[in-house]
Amino acid sequence: MAEVANPPPGRRAIPLADLPGELLLDILLRLPPKSILRCRAVCTAWRRITTDRAFLLAHHGRQPSQRLLSFVRDVGCNAGCGIIDLNLLDYCVEAVDLRTREFRSVVRFTGNDYSRFDEDDCPFTVHAACDGLLLMSYYDTLYICNPATREWASVRPPSLRTHKIAGLYVHGPSGEYRVLSYREDRRTRTNKFFINTVGSKNMRRIKFGSYSESMRNLLAGGSRSTQFDRPFLSHGKLHWLPQSTPPKNILVFDTVAEEFSWLPTPVETWHVVSLLEVDGTLAMSESRVGTSKVDLWVLQDYKSAAWVHKCRIELPAADIYLIAKHERWTSQVVSADGDVLVDCTDWCTTGWQLHYDRKGNLLRKFQCNPSLSLTTHILKESLLPHPFFRMQQDGSARGPPFFRGL
Numbered sequence: 440m441a442e443v444a445n446p447p448p449g450r451r452a453i454p455l456a457d458l459p460g461e462l463l464l465d466i467l468l469r470l471p472p473k474s475i476l477r478c479r480a481v482c483t484a485w486r487r488i489t490t491d492r493a494f495l496l497a498h499h500g501r502q503p504s505q506r507l508l509s510f511v512r513d514v515g516c517n518a519g520c521g522i523i524d525l526n527l528l529d530y531c532v533e534a535v536d537l538r539t540r541e542f543r544s545v546v547r548f549t550g551n552d553y554s555r556f557d558e559d560d561c562p563f564t565v566h567a568a569c570d571g572l573l574l575m576s577y578y579d580t581l582y583i584c585n586p587a588t589r590e591w592a593s594v595r596p597p598s599l600r601t602h603k604i605a606g607l608y609v610h611g612p613s614g615e616y617r618v619l620s621y622r623e624d625r626r627t628r629t630n631k632f633f634i635n636t637v638g639s640k641n642m643r644r645i646k647f648g649s650y651s652e653s654m655r656n657l658l659a660g661g662s663r664s665t666q667f668d669r670p671f672l673s674h675g676k677l678h679w680l681p682q683s684t685p686p687k688n689i690l691v692f693d694t695v696a697e698e699f700s701w702l703p704t705p706v707e708t709w710h711v712v713s714l715l716e717v718d719g720t721l722a723m724s725e726s727r728v729g730t731s732k733v734d735l736w737v738l739q740d741y742k743s744a745a746w747v748h749k750c751r752i753e754l755p756a757a758d759i760y761l762i763a764k765h766e767r768w769t770s771q772v773v774s775a776d777g778d779v780l781v782d783c784t785d786w787c788t789t790g791w792q793l794h795y796d797r798k799g800n801l802l803r804k805f806q807c808n809p810s811l812s813l814t815t816h817i818l819k820e821s822l823l824p825h826p827f828f829r830m831q832q833d834g835s836a837r838g839p840p841f842f843r844g845l
Contacts, residue, residue, distance in 0.1 A: 464488065468498055472587040472820045492823070499571065499821040504716070505534035506773055507545065507818055509565060510811040530563040534818050537778045540794070540803055545586045545818065546575070565814060567607035567618075569672055571821030574607040574618065575839070582839045583607075583616070583637055583827065587820045590828040591839055594618060596635050596642050605632070606670035606677040608694040616825070619677065619692065621667065629659040634697060638827035645697070654699060657690070671714040671815045673721045674741060678702070678714055689714075689723075705736040705746035714815065717749065717775040724772035731756035733779055735772045752779055753799050759783065762791050762804065773813070778802075780813060 458466075467478065467489060475498065479486045488494055509532050532546040548563070566581075567574040573584050579599045584591040596602070602620040610617050616637040621630045632645040647655045671678045677692040681704055689702040704712075710727040721738040723746075733752045739745045752772065759768055763783035770781045777797025784790030784807060792811065794803040 464494070468494070468501055472498075472502070472822055475822060476588070489822075495821070495823045499819065499823060502571075502820045503536050503538060505536050505543075505818045507565060507568065507814045507816045508533045508535055508542075508811060509814055510807065532565055537774045537776070537794070546573075546584075565816060566604035566668070567670055567672075568816035568818055569607045569616065570609060571819055571823070572607070572616070572825075573816070573818070574604065576604075577839050580839070581618075584839070585821070585825075585828070586818070587822055588828075590825075592638070592827045594637055596640065597622075597633060602633065603667065605667040606672070606692065608672060608677060608692075610636075610697070611675065611695045616827070617694075632658065645699075650699065654701070658699060669815045672817070673714070673716050674719075678721065680714065681712060702738075703744045705748070706734075711769045711771060713771040713773075715773060715775075716817075722749070722772075722775075726770050728769055729756075729766040730770075731759075733770050733772055735777065750777065750797065752777060752795075752797050754779065754781065754795055755799055755801075758801070759793065762793065771813075782813070784811065 467475065467485075470478065475489050479489050509530075511528050511530055527549055529547060529549050531544065533542045534545050535542050546565075562578050564576045565573060566576060571585060571587060573586060574594070575582050575584055576599055581594040581597070581599055581604070582591050583594050597604075597618065597620040602622045605619040605621055607616065607618055609615070618635050618637065619632065620635070621632045623630050633642045634645065635642040647658055650658070667679060669680065671680075675694055677694065679690040681687045681689055687704065687707070689704060691700045691702045692698070693700065705723065706725055711725070713724045715722050715724060717735070717737050721741070723736045723738075724733060725736065726733040731754045733754065735749045735752070736746045737749045739747045754770060759781060760766065765783075768781050768783045770779055772778070773780050779795040779797070781793040781795065782790075783793060790807065791804050792807050793801060796802055
C-alpha cells in the first residue's frame with residue numbers, strides 16, 4: 440500500500456472539505472469518469488458539483504478522443520492441453536489513447552462461435568459514436584449505450600431486419616439524438632434513407648428531389664459504391680469516404696439541415712484513405728499500399744473546400760517488410776500529432792499492427808488476428824444524463840449481453 444506523504448515541517452495538511460471551491464472543481468475536472476462516479480458517494484456537496492450540467496459539459500470537453508478498435512478472440516480452446524474446442528469467442532471493443540499508448544476495454548462479451556471471424560455474420564456490431572454514446576447491435580436488436588455509465592436503451596425503429604445504419608448524430612436545433620438509416624428496395628434495387636429520433640417511434644424519409652442527378656444516383660444506388668457503415672462525425676457533419684464511382688468526393692450529411700452534399704478531396708487519386716480530426720477540423724490521410732509515404736491533408740476552409748497539405752510522413756519500408764513478410768501493408772495517420780498505424784495483417788493469418796510517430800520512429804508493435812478492425816468511431820467519454828436512458832430504467836427489459844455483469 441502506498442504511504443501517505445506527510446506535509447513539510449511548519450505546514451499542515453488541508454482537508455479536502457476545506458479546499459477553496461475553484462481548486463476543488465479543478466481537481467474534480469481532472470479525474471476520469473469512473474472516479475467521478477465514485478466521488479458522488481463521498482458527500483452531498485460533491486454529488487451536487489459532479490451532477491451539475493455545467494460541470495459535466497466541462498468534464499466531457501477534457502476527455503481524450505480515443506479511436507475504437509474491434510476484434511474477435513478465440514477463448515474456447517486451450518491448445519496443447521487436450522481440451523475440446525468449446526466454440527467460444529470474445530467479442531471486444533477497445534479504446535486506444537495514442538498520447539499515452541494505452542488500450543482500455545470498452546465492451547467485451549463471450550458468445551458462441553457462430554461466425555468464425557465472418558464480419559457479415561458477426562452477431563455484434565458498433566455502428567456509430569457520438570458525444571460519448573455508442574450505437575451498437577446484437578443480432579437484430581439495436582442499442583444506444585454509454586460505456587462510462589453502463590446505461591443503455593433499445594432503439595426501435597429502425598429495424599435491423601430491413602434497415603442498415605448510416606450514422607448517429609445530435610440535431611443541433613432540437614438537441615435530439617437521431618439515427619440515419621437506409622433500406623434497400625429489393626424490387627427496384629434502390630435505397631431509401633430515413634431519420635428517427637432516439638426514444639421516438641416515428642421515422643421520416645429523406646426525399647432526393649432537390650439533389651443533383653449524380654447525388655440521387657449515388658444515394659439511390661446505395662452501398663455498392665459507398666461505405667455507409669463507416670461514418671466519421673466531424674464539424675457537426677457525418678462524412679463517408681470517397682466513392683468508388685465518379686465523382687470521387689467525400690459524401691457529407693449536414694446534421695442541422697439534414698441534407699446530403701459533396702466535399703471535394705484534395706487529391707484526385709488514392710489507394711488508402713481515411714478521415715480524422717486535426718485541431719478541431721476535418722483532415723484526410725492518404726497513402727498507397729506498401730508505400731513508405733503517408734500524406735496528411737487538413738481542410739482549412741469548409742465552405743470553399745480549401746485543403747492544405749500539412750505534412751508527409753516517411754516510414755522505414757525495409758523495417759516494415761522485415762516484420763510484415765509481405766508488401767501489402769497499409770498505413771494511415773490517426774491523430775493530430777501525426778501518429779501512424781501500419782496494418783501488416785494478412786486476411787488469413789495472424790499479423791502485426793505497428794505504431795509510428797510522425798518522424799518514422801517505431802513506438803510500439805502488437806500482434807493481432809485478422810478480425811482486428813480500426814473503426815472510424817471516436818469515443819470521447821461523457822457523464823451527461825439522457826432522457827432515453829431513464830425511460831428504459833423500469834427493469835422490464837433485459838439489457839444487452841455486452842453490459843451484463845460489468
